[in-house]
């Protein structure tokens with residue numbers, strides 16, 4: 071098969087065969103742009119080389135042919151005595167792997183041709199500058215001699231003469247450097263520098279093929295999930311010289327600003343320089359805009375080419391160019407890397423300019439990158455001044471600093487006194503909620519991405535890092551240890567919830583805002599998706615945030631979260647501790663008052679958007695005091711003796727509370743709690759009806775196992791609804807649905823659908839029960855499972871398609887057999903995960919519900935899944 075393509079034979083669609091660089095060099099050649107002549111050795115040749123570890127006879131022949139063609143095209147000769155041909159050899163895989171593989175420039179130079187070139191060009195300095203570059207690159211790439219040993223010679227020479235820049239090196243210096251470099255080859259004992267250009271070329275091609283398997287390339291591929299199979303192509307091209315003199319140079323340019331997205335050429339160049347000089351930071355490059363003054367014609371031409379390329383590729387481009395003695399050449403084009411906010415602006419602008427349509431624009435952005443635009447971030451410059459203490463799981467994005475406190479109480483007190491606080495704990499529980507609310511950030515040493523700390527932090531958009539294993543909290547001494555380092559109460563730390571990093575001291579932050587382009591972009595996402603995107607919200611503040619992000623409504627209100635404010639906790643405790651029905655009446659009445667206010671607020675904000683309220687879910691003992699100090703305090707508050715309290719707490723203790731007396735099981739044993747909650751919902755609805763606002767309540771039952779259970783609870787709920795509406799003679803449309811979070815419920819979904827108006831998958835519990843992984847304890851083993859590849863990803867973060875996903879499919883099929891238009895949502899954490907959303911679209915999920923800050927991410931993912 072054909073293993074070599076002249077640039078005139080390929081095109082941009084041939085990435086797999088020619089690599090990204092080769093395909094685009096071909097495309098530019100065919101567009102008639104000034105690209106030096108050349109050819110590409112295909113990735114297929116690379117595959118063959120990986121098997122045999124040598125270049126085949128057939129390929130060697132083809133290389134000879136191609137070099138002859140190149141000689142004809144350029145009127146130059148490899149190893150020629152009158153017009154020597156110099157070439158570059160550059161790697162280029164189908165997926166760009168920046169800096170991972172190798173390049174050699176100026177191949178063809180040797181002790182003879184360097185003299186010829188010097189004479190031909192009347193530029194001895196240029197000839198020897200090119201030669202020393204070849205010697206260094208070849209030694210490094212082919213023989214693995216360290217770059218540093220060559221750099222050292224340059225530095226020594228410059229120091230000896232007190233030169234400031236490479237440009238000060240004289241011809242004599244360069245000649246001496248060349249001979250020093252040859253010495254380095256000798257000392258290294260790896261081989262001599264081949265004088266034969268052909269030998270140089272073949273060694274370079276071998277080296278590029280070998281570089282596919284070098285250590286850093288392997289690591290890079292593993293990190294970025296790039297297949298080992300792809301292989302790299304090799305591009306061989308006539309050299310053009312940016313180091314020819316002051317009328318020459320080399321540079322990189324973006325067709326738009328890669329950090330802001332602003333239209334206009336943006337980049338840097340260096341005069342009298344070659345190849346990597348611009349990126350290597352040897353001299354400070356100049357902004358491309360200054361070319362306008364120094365070389366106006368070249369600048370105009372560059373601008374014109376940039377525009378052509380952008381129009382042609384319909385995408386922001388990143389170009390490499392060289393100016394040789396005033397003539398402009400293009401050496402590479404590719405789609406440019408950019409910040410998330412630049413990506414949005416560029417996508418929206420390209421639609422405005424008619425270059426792409428909305429759907430294409432929507433596919434251009436990683437959904438995850440949206441979340442980076444919604445949170446403050448640390449100032450990168452300031453970050454360098456601070457020590458990285460440790461890294462945990464990035465549970466809730468954002469960047470925040472504060473003084474460390476180890477208990478919710480201390481955090482609250484410090485916050486009340488005006489401090490910014492970071493709550494640092496081994497883990498958190500619902501009783502820490504007040505301390506969590508006032509904290510800038512929450513850090514735990516245990517727990518996974520769906521642990522209490524993680525869910526709550528995301529829910530209230532506080533920065534959160536969980537499962538930071540190296541962190542040891544000593545509550546007794548009010549300190550935390552990280553690898554021998556001690557953090558005291560009141561010390562400043564900075565928490566990056568996007569990376570999971572914890573830093574010492576206070577790092578400056580930069581605020582993020584939703585710009586005009588982002589809201590336009592998200593609007594398109596909404597118009598182009600089928601799945602609804604709702605939010606999980608328990609407070610008007612969270613809901614408002616989600617509404618700012620254009621959520622379709624609330625998919626899950628966890629009502630238990632409403633009970634953790636102090637005055638409510640007291641009533642909840644009185645309720646749980648009461649001896650008899652009579653004793654429960656008063657706390658229930660008080661809770662009713664509070665809950666109906668909560669629901670009123672949420673409904674009012676919602677207007678005509680849906681709000682789904684879930685009735686009480688967690689085991690009751692979560693509301694009771696946990697240690698002696700608290701028992702004493704509660705005893706004082708409630709007038710119940712400490713002994714009695716202890717007894718009661720003991721009697722409520724369970725071995726496996728997650729599998730115990732929780733969810734709708736509480737409704738069966740304590741129906742008055744659900745009755746109170748439904749009454750509170752109805753009171754809110756009735757009050758709003760009085761204000762002329764019609765609300766359709768959606769009530770959700772957690773933890774349902776069976777049809778009989780669902781029917782029982784539904785009966786309880788509907789009786790209460792009827793009673794409330796009869797009292798006020800008002801007609802209320804309502805729905806009663808269930809969480810789908812028990813495997814048994816999925817298997818019997820056809821029956822359960824008979825008593826259920828909608829389903830919502832609680833993937834947190836469903837994953838917990840399908841794997842048998844306690845969601846609060848996975849932190850201790852999950853990282854190893856992922857590291858060893860036993861699990862592809864944390865199933866609490868990305869849906870486990872094979873297991874949990876299969877159960878979901880069964881439930882959807884059975885549920886819709888009973889009611890073919892049954893709305894089915896997902897409200898577990900994976901509801902905000904782009905990869906999971908793709909799967910959910912496939913299996914016919916009606917809507918997802920996620921924490922407020924995930925709403926825009928989920929919206930884009932939903933659009934991409936649908937497009």
Ligand code: PEP
Pocket residue numbers: 626628687811831832833834835836897898899
């Ligand atoms: C779930 O289990 O996925 C869910 C949403 O409920 P919770 O996290 O409150 O148990």
Ligand code: MG
Pocket residue numbers: 772811832834835
């Ligand atoms: Mg659940």
